[in-house]
Amino acid sequence: DAGVIQSPRHEVTEMGQEVTLRCKPISGHDYLFWYRQTMMRGLELLIYFNNNVPIDDSGMPEDRFSAKMPNASFSTLKIQPSEPRDSAVYFCASSLGASGNIQYFGAGTRLSVL
Amino acid sequence: GENVEQHPSTLSVQEGDSAVIKCTYSDSASNYFPWYKQELGKRPQLIIDIRSNVGEKKDQRIAVTLNKTAKHFSLHITETQPEDSAVYFCAAPSYSGAGSYQLTFGKGTKLSVIP
Numbered sequence: 001d002a003g004v005i006q007s008p009r010h011e012v013t014e015m016g017q018e019v020t021l022r023c024k025p026i027s028g029h030d031y032l033f034w035y036r037q038t039m040m041r042g043l044e045l046l047i048y049f050n051n052n053v054p055i056d057d058s059g060m061p062e063d064r065f066s067a068k069m070p071n072a073s074f075s076t077l078k079i080q081p082s083e084p085r086d087s088a089v090y091f092c093a094s095s096l097g098a099s100g101n102i103q104y105f106g107a108g109t110r111l112s113v114l
Numbered sequence: 115g116e117n118v119e120q121h122p123s124t125l126s127v128q129e130g131d132s133a134v135i136k137c138t139y140s141d142s143a144s145n146y147f148p149w150y151k152q153e154l155g156k157r158p159q160l161i162i163d164i165r166s167n168v169g170e171k172k173d174q175r176i177a178v179t180l181n182k183t184a185k186h187f188s189l190h191i192t193e194t195q196p197e198d199s200a201v202y203f204c205a206a207p208s209y210s211g212a213g214s215y216q217l218t219f220g221k222g223t224k225l226s227v228i229p
Binding site for chain 1: 148156158159160163207215216218219220221222
């Protein structure tokens with residue numbers, strides 16, 4: 001398996017623009033997580049899905065952020081409108097619940113909002 | 115929810131010395147404790163984990179110990195090498211019912227191994 005695949009790897013956009021981050025989990029994994037990493041706040045969980053259903057979105061900073069998982073092999077995290085304070089590295093991770101919580105991370109998307 | 119605290123935030127050691135990173139957690143129901151290593155510009159990667167039915171686990175130069183009574187666990191790296199330089203994160207699970215769970219991560223420890 002190629003692991004968790006995220007795209008794009010880097011995204012530079014202007015304030016007010018819509019940003020869409022994409023994630024393909026490891027095949028067969030039933031959990032998918034979106035994290036945001038910054039120097040100040042560390043690794044924060046934004047939202048996670050189980051069997052394509054959002055379970056906990058309490059980490060989503062505000063209504064500008066939304067996430068979807070239309071099927072078991074694809075998820076998106078959308079920011080609209082983007083702001084400079086959204087600049088961070090966004091990681092997607094997946095796991096197989098039955099295997100006991102081991103999460104595998106994608107390479108991340110480095111987002112810069114100017 | 116779970117609260118995970120990690121210390122120290124930075125750690126410098128001479129090559130060949132040992133390094134110890136400690137974490138505490140709040141949820142006594144937590145039963146799985148992973149450690150992730152993140153090299154600069156890379157993704158976090160699992161290096162070792164421990165479940166609550168054991169007190170210690172070792173894999174070559176790294177080991178993890180768990181004290182469930184005190185609710186803390188530690189990462190031990192012996193004979194450190196420059197390639198051990200990275201940020202290390204501990205984590206503990208919190209459960210939101212119906213078997214659904216998430217990991218809460220510590221703030222990370224930046225380990226520098228000085229040649």
